Amino acid sequence: MATMKAVVLREPHKIEVMEVPKPEITDPGDVLMRVDLTAICGTDLHPYEGRIVIEDDVVLGHEFLGTIEAVGSGVNLISEGDRAVASCVVSCGSCYNCRRNRPGQCFGTMIFGLGVTFGSLSGGQAEYVIVPNADRTLRKLTDEGKGNDEDKLFVGDIMATGYEAVRKFIQPGDTVAVVGAGPVGLCAAMAADVLGASQTIVVDKVPARLKEAEAIGAIPVNADDTDPAEAVQDLTDWRGADVVIDAVGHPSALLSACSLVRSGGAISIPGVYTEDSIELPFGDLYLKGVTISQGVANITNYMDETLALIAAGKLDPSRFISHRMPMSQATEAYRMFEEREATKIVLDPTA
Numbered sequence: 001m002a003t004m005k006a007v008v009l010r011e012p013h014k015i016e017v018m019e020v021p022k023p024e025i026t027d028p029g030d031v032l033m034r035v036d037l038t039a040i041c042g043t044d045l046h047p048y049e050g051r052i053v054i055e056d057d058v059v060l061g062h063e064f065l066g067t068i069e070a071v072g073s074g075v076n077l078i079s080e081g082d083r084a085v086a087s088c089v090v091s092c093g094s095c096y097n098c099r100r101n102r103p104g105q106c107f108g109t110m111i112f113g114l115g116v117t118f119g120s121l122s123g124g125q126a127e128y129v130i131v132p133n134a135d136r137t138l139r140k141l142t143d144e145g146k147g148n149d150e151d152k153l154f155v156g157d158i159m160a161t162g163y164e165a166v167r168k169f170i171q172p173g174d175t176v177a178v179v180g181a182g183p184v185g186l187c188a189a190m191a192a193d194v195l196g197a198s199q200t201i202v203v204d205k206v207p208a209r210l211k212e213a214e215a216i217g218a219i220p221v222n223a224d225d226t227d228p229a230e231a232v233q234d235l236t237d238w239r240g241a242d243v244v245i246d247a248v249g250h251p252s253a254l255l256s257a258c259s260l261v262r263s264g265g266a267i268s269i270p271g272v273y274t275e276d277s278i279e280l281p282f283g284d285l286y287l288k289g290v291t292i293s294q295g296v297a298n299i300t301n302y303m304d305e306t307l308a309l310i311a312a313g314k315l316d317p318s319r320f321i322s323h324r325m326p327m328s329q330a331t332e333a334y335r336m337f338e339e340r341e342a343t344k345i346v347l348d349p350t351a
Helices: 040-048 149-154 158-167 181-193 207-215 228-235 251-260 282-288 299-311 328-337
Strands: 003-011 014-021 032-040 062-073 084-085 130-132 138-140 174-179 200-205 219-222 243-248 261-269 290-295 323-326 345-348
Touching: 003 243, 014 328, 032 084, 032 149, 032 328, 040 328, 062 130, 062 149, 084 149, 138 299, 149 174, 149 299, 158 181, 158 243, 158 261, 158 299, 174 181, 174 228, 174 251, 181 200, 181 207, 181 243, 200 207, 200 228, 207 219, 219 228, 228 251, 243 251, 251 261, 261 282, 323 328, 328 345
Parallel strands: 174 200, 174 243, 200 219, 243 261, 261 290, 323 345
Antiparallel strands: 003 014, 032 062, 032 130, 032 345, 062 084, 084 138
């Protein structure tokens, strides 16, 4: 049996790079991809830290691109030898929600590397991965325009996620406030500029991440030094932000978002929540008429848009990469990412 190297979660906080069986095509809609680049995402920390309970020995990772090695008989848009980027979420395309352009809420949603609860898809932090429903899940890559592979890697997750979170509410001239300057928050801030925000405010406590937010034109607010609500009020003539992005996925971040949004504004939540319930100032949100939107991102709806904007030089998410490491050092990479010693880590499966 052929084998490959892969990043395996043995148990919470225990990562090993192991030899595992090389996957094979089992469905006509599958392709076998050789992974050229993969990345660690904040969502990967949920099983790593035990906040999402998954079975032992799952191959992690849902952010990857690569070269197609073999295609199933039912694949029409992707060919052997093509280079492609994968959506982190696999949807069927035919259920009630998919037909209504909500693939993130597909009744058969599958996410790479998150265990049986999310479809038992082996992850992309590996030398090879099977991509199901390939015509829908993948986008073929070209060398046209600007942007490189590292930019395009992120349209399968953090760039499309941050972009959608802003796009579904923003109007030109709006003030956008982003809570959390991690990779998704920084992508949301970058998207806000492209989508016409008059100003974008980014709230965090990590100086290095706030510095990166400032470098892309956002106004940084260090929550350890300044009350974010007062800062946003000062910058908006005491209205509050038109659109607030909770890019953290923690109750404290959502409470902060509630304090930043204006009457009639919107809170968009791309951050992942695993809690059964959380406390919110619901009466205040009701009186202010705030719209709240959350859920698994509709990644495939925005991959083409974000790829086009990368090719046009409008988006360059690779600037948020702080570390490039061989996949063999995945154990250390996960430690660094959890400790916020890194903004975004890209792993090379060939090294």
